[in-house]
Amino acid sequence: MDHRNACNGADEFAGKPAMKIMIAYDGSRNAKLALAQTITMFHELKPTLSLVAVAENPRDITASNEDLFQEELASLKKALQDALEMCVKEGISAESLLLEGDARKMLLYAAENKVQPNMLVIARHSEEPDGGFIARSLTYFVDELDYMTFGKVSSFLARRVQCPLLILPSC
Numbered sequence: 001m002d003h004r005n006a007c008n009g010a011d012e013f014a015g016k017p018a019m020k021i022m023i024a025y026d027g028s029r030n031a032k033l034a035l036a037q038t039i040t041m042f043h044e045l046k047p048t049l050s051l052v053a054v055a056e057n058p059r060d061i062t063a064s065n066e067d068l069f070q071e072e073l074a075s076l077k078k079a080l081q082d083a084l085e086m087c088v089k090e091g092i093s094a095e096s097l098l099l100e101g102d103a104r105k106m107l108l109y110a111a112e113n114k115v116q117p118n119m120l121v122i123a124r125h126s127e128e129p130d131g132g133f134i135a136r137s138l139t140y141f142v143d144e145l146d147y148m149t150f151g152k153v154s155s156f157l158a159r160r161v162q163c164p165l166l167i168l169p170s171c
Helices: 028-047 062-088 103-115 133-149 152-160
Strands: 002-005 022-025 046-054 093-100 119-123 165-168
Touching: 022 103, 028 046, 028 119, 028 152, 046 062, 046 103, 046 165, 062 119, 093 103, 103 119, 103 152, 119 152, 133 165, 152 165
Parallel strands: 022 046, 022 119, 046 093, 119 165
Antiparallel strands: 002 093
16 A cells, blocks of 8 residues: 655656655664754755655464554654655655555665655654663663664664665664
8 A cells, every 4th residue: 555645745846856865764763863863954955755664564463463554544644744844844855655564674665666756854763761771781782782783673774775875773
């Protein structure tokens, strides 16, 4: 299923198509930071941002799984709408696309067949520690390992996507 929405906050340069940047967006803290960083870095180029979210289908179809999936879909729709409003506020043209399926495959599909961006931006996924000594120590260790590796979505896209890929760290 493909759900689209668009908001124009800026015009294209006279006769030149605007830079198109696709952002993998799930409404998480890191995705919001990636959106803000992208706007800050590329604002002067007046890009068109394509915010792409993916709702992952449950493997088994039960009433409870369907309810969870519908909740995820509604949550992603709201997150995309909030992000579009932020783009308009910043004077950036933006559109959103909500797909269903495996996040890695659907983001690659969107980049190659739907959006065809000049650049793909994704945020590194991480969990916030609870603040205890053991949690901080483990988080530090995992972060060190994280610097040497990518997450499964980042790694998948880095090997396959045909446009430049910008992986933004969590702050």
